[in-house]
Amino acid sequence: MSETNPDRDELRLNAALDDELDAAHRLELEREIADDPRLSAAMDRLSAVRTAVRRHVVADPAPARLQVAVAALGRPRQSRLRPALALAACLAVGVFVGAAAQTVLSSMRQPGAVATALVADFARAEIAGRPFDVATSDRHVVKPWLATRAPLGVEAVDLASAGYPLAGGRVAVIGATPVPTLVYQRHEHWIAVTELPLSLAGPSWASAAALDGFHLARWTDKERAYVAVSDIDSPELTDFVAAFRVAATAGASEPK
Amino acid sequence: MISDAARRRYQAIVPPHVDDAYALARWLSGSPIDAEDIVQEAALRALNALETATVEKPRAWFLRIVRNAALTWMAKNRPKAVALAGGIDDLATLESSEFSGDDGSPEAILIAAEDGERVRQAIAALPTPLREALVLREVNGLAYREIADATEAPIGTVMSRLARARATLAKMLEEKR
Helix, strand or coil: CCCCCCCHHHHHHHHHHCCCCCHHHHHHHHHHHHHCHHHHHHHHHHHHHHHHHHHHCCCCCCCHHHHHHHHHHCCCCCCCCCHHHHHHHHHHHHHHHCCCCCCCCCCCCCCCHHHHHHHHHHHHHHHHCCCCCEECCCHHHHHHHHHCCCCCCCCCCCEHHHCECEEEEEEEEECCEEEEEEEEEECCEEEEEEEEEHHHHCCCCCCEEEECCEEEEEEECCCEEEEEEECCCHHHHHHHHHHHHHHHHHHHHCCC | CCCHHHHHHHHHHCHHHHHHHHHHHHHHHCCHHHHHHHHHHHHHHHHHHCCCCCCCCHHHHHHHHHHHHHHHHHHHHCHHHHHHHCCHHHHHHHCCCCCCCCCCCHHHHHHHCCCHHHHHHHHHCCCHHHHHHHHHHHCCCCCHHHHHHHHCCCHHHHHHHHHHHHHHHHHHHHCCC
């Protein structure tokens, strides 16, 4: 036999072990094994190696977050928001917020540069499979983490009870300004809420809009503007915004 | 921008094989954390490729992308390990796979096989071309033809690598410790 290459018998034994021999060759080999103790011992040895490998090489399933990230890449972009739906979304928000804060509903201008930047940020994070820089559902970790990078004005509210667990936080960048972003999870989807100073928020646009297949919602309070970007559909995003605003308002009135 | 058609093809091909991809990436890179990065990189490559590619054997096709992403990753992050593993031409000098039906014993291997850590270390120590063939066969359960597709190698090479991988493992497990 050759010094460096497995010889023909060894290849045949391996092929038999892997069930890659056709019936005729298998029969032939089995007869040879029965007549040749050397071949028989080699086959036992190969079987022992296989037993060892199969016993200890267990294929763990991919972690859930990897499954989610891989599946997210292939989700078709949702169709642009239909005007009727946009109007309904505006009304839904309007009815809800009424007393809570001033909401810009009158202007139906298209989202501007800020929205475009936030959507790009969201898409990049989603494709990279890293929707947040700090991954934790603990709001007492997220807020301090952001405090040294891009401080939040509101509480980092956890909305797990409403079906939107806090997944983490990240810093988005508008121009050269870092802005704090909270990331929430809804099933396999992400919702990013970015807080902006009013000076940076740019001209107001409809409170609900769609850009490049992502849905956006925007609202303001006295000092800040907020933009939510998500790949969930528009009515769901409206529900989320409602839940977020209720919780944030409640959080602000709590003693710190 | 990726078209919706490409995303649909991706959805049918890639997510169903993410467990296989992760197992392969894990055994090639030796690290569960790095395996996640490798699979994500491979998924992105697959999505981009599906803009134009037509795929006949989805699993072998995606595992080939995972394997290539893992090799790229290893060349970048573990240049020493890759250099040690060498090309397929260097394999002859790394180990001789003499047909050794008349030395060693299945019993010694089976005793060593009780020690899971020892078996895993022995597999991890195999040169990359041997390890990937073994993992694709024993962990992913691919047929020879599919392993040939996934590793872009002729089927004879696949057979030879598998035989060498097992002969090398047998020797390592037979050694007394």
